[in-house]
Every structure is written in C-alpha cells, then in structure tokens.
Amino acid sequence: MLKGKTAVVTGGSRGIGRAIVLKLAEEGMQVAFLYRSAEAEAVALCRQCAELQAKVRAYACDVSDEEQVKQTLKAIQKDFGPASLLVNNAGITDDGLIMTMKEESFTGVIDVNLKGAFLMSKHILPAMLRNKEGCIINISSVSGLFGNPGQCNYAAAKAGLIGLTKSIAKEYASRQIRCNAVAPGFIDSEMTKDLDRPELEAHIPLGRLGRTQEIAEAVAYLADAAYVTGEVLRVDGGIAM
Numbered sequence: 001m002l003k004g005k006t007a008v009v010t011g012g013s014r015g016i017g018r019a020i021v022l023k024l025a026e027e028g029m030q031v032a033f034l035y036r037s038a039e040a041e042a043v044a045l046c047r048q049c050a051e052l053q054a055k056v057r058a059y060a061c062d063v064s065d066e067e068q069v070k071q072t073l074k075a076i077q078k079d080f081g082p083a084s085l086l087v088n089n090a091g092i093t094d095d096g097l098i099m100t101m102k103e104e105s106f107t108g109v110i111d112v113n114l115k116g117a118f119l120m121s122k123h124i125l126p127a128m129l130r131n132k133e134g135c136i137i138n139i140s141s142v143s144g145l146f147g148n149p150g151q152c153n154y155a156a157a158k159a160g161l162i163g164l165t166k167s168i169a170k171e172y173a174s175r176q177i178r179c180n181a182v183a184p185g186f187i188d189s190e191m192t193k194d195l196d197r198p199e200l201e202a203h204i205p206l207g208r209l210g211r212t213q214e215i216a217e218a219v220a221y222l223a224d225a226a227y228v229t230g231e232v233l234r235v236d237g238g239i240a241m
C-alpha cells in the first residue's frame with residue numbers, strides 16, 4: 001500500500017526520524033523529510049537513499065514556525081504532489097525540575113514537540129482531504145503516558161500529542177484519514193546518549209534500549225494498517241507495562 005506514495009517526515013536528519021526515512025524508502029515510498037539545522041546529515045541521508053533508487057529530498061524547516069511550515073509544504077507539494085503519509089517525529093528535550101524550570105524551557109519544548117505536529121497536520125490535511133487519502137503518525141513517548149520526573153515540559157507535550165492524535169482520528173475518520181501515535185520507550189539515539197545505560201537497562205523488562213529501526217518498523221506497520229486509527233502503540237521493551 002505504501003509503494004509509490006509520498007511521505008513527509010519531520011526531524012528526518014538523525015536518530016529515529018532517519019530510520020523512518022530509510023524504512024519508508026526501502027518500502028518504495030518517495031520521502032520528503034524536514035530537519036532544523038543538520039544539513040550535512042540531511043545531505044548524507046539523501047545520498048544513501050539515492051542508492052536505494054528512492055526519491056528522497058530534504059527541506060530545512062523549523063516545525064514550530066507556521067510560515068516555514070506553510071512554505072515547506074508548498075515546496076513539497078510542487079516537488080512530489082500530494083502526500084499520503086505525515087510522520088510528526090521532530091522533537092527536543094530541555095529537562096529540569098518544575099520549580100526551577102524557566103518559562104522558555106517549557107514553551108520551547110511544547111512549541112517543537114506539540115505545536116509543530118499541530119501546524120504540520122493543519123496544513124497538510126486540506127491536500128489529504130482533496131486527495132481522499134491520508135495517514136498521520138505522531139511520535140509520542142511513554143513519558144506522555146506516565147509522566148517522568150524532570151520532564152514536565154516534554155511529558156506534557158507528548159501527552160498533548162496523544163490528545164491531538166485521537167482528535168484528528170475522530171475528526172477525519174469519516175473521510176478515511178487515519179491518525180495514530182507511537183509511544184517509544186528509551187531508544188538508542190542522540191537524545192539518550194548521556195543517560196546511564198546500565199541503570200536504565202536494569203529497569204527495562206527486555207533488558208536493552210530500543211533500536212531506531214524498531215520504531216521505524218512500528219511506523220511502517222501503522223502506515224499500512226488500514227483498519228487502525230486513534231491508537232497509541234507502545235514500543236518500549238515492556239517498560240510501561
């Protein structure tokens with residue numbers, strides 16, 4: 001079902017987003033991915049995808065800026081035509097305890113992780129409706145399901161993404177547009193590089209961090225799962241059981 005269709009992936013230059021871009025390209029999709037500043041990584045990924053004979057292009061775009069989102073989606077529409085899949089993956093952390101957290105640390109994390117997904121969805125949905133086809137997948141987190149000390153901003157944004165997911169799913173199900181979320185646990189990426197691995201692994205039932213490819217596989221499953229909408233799929237090694 002994915003072959004030959006177009007996907008838009010935010011935060012595609014590194015980590016989980018990069019694995020999603022590669023997986024969708026391997027599945028035969030054309031992929032437009034967004035990044036904020038990591039141009040060298042973005043160019044390298046486009047080269048790697050070219051070896052797979054996949055049409056993949058990178059666009060520099062801050063997802064928290066509405067004008068940039070609008071202009072980028074316009075450029076993608078021109079380059080690829082209508083997109084069938086949007087993966088809202090771009091995310092940042094800025095951890096701290098609530099009593100000492102600065103307002104800009106709170107709003108900064110909400111702006112990228114939650115408002116970014118809202119803006120991308122808002123501005124891609126009209127084309128999906130016109131095209132009578134669409135699927136949105138939001139990358140949430142187990143922090144959004146259960147909270148996490150030191151991450152009130154991040155957990156609030158990720159919980160917000162679940163509300164956004166279910167609302168979009170309900171608003172557009174009658175038009176055959178689906179919206180789901182993936183809630184990863186601890187995944188081996190730039191975001192988790194400074195965490196105490198042995199300590200963390202001791203708390204994960206499957207005994208290890210997840211691999212970025214394992215999140216990409218969940219995304220590919222949801223992109224193809226024609227009868228699944230409004231779902232939150234945990235991919236977390238059992239940490240949130």
Ligand code: NDP
Nearest residue numbers: 011013015016036037038062063090091141187189190191
């Ligand atoms: P990384 O830090 O490795 O990558 C983040 C990506 O988001 C980069 O491509 C980055 O672009 C992009 N990005 C950041 N800010 C913006 C912005 N304002 N506009 C556009 N792109 C932006 O993160 P991960 O791969 O680890 O995480 C990906 C997603 O998965 C995030 O939403 C994260 O919250 C979620 N997640 C991760 C977990 C983990 O353990 N790693 C666990 C649970 C959820 P650039 O390279 O240009 O800066």
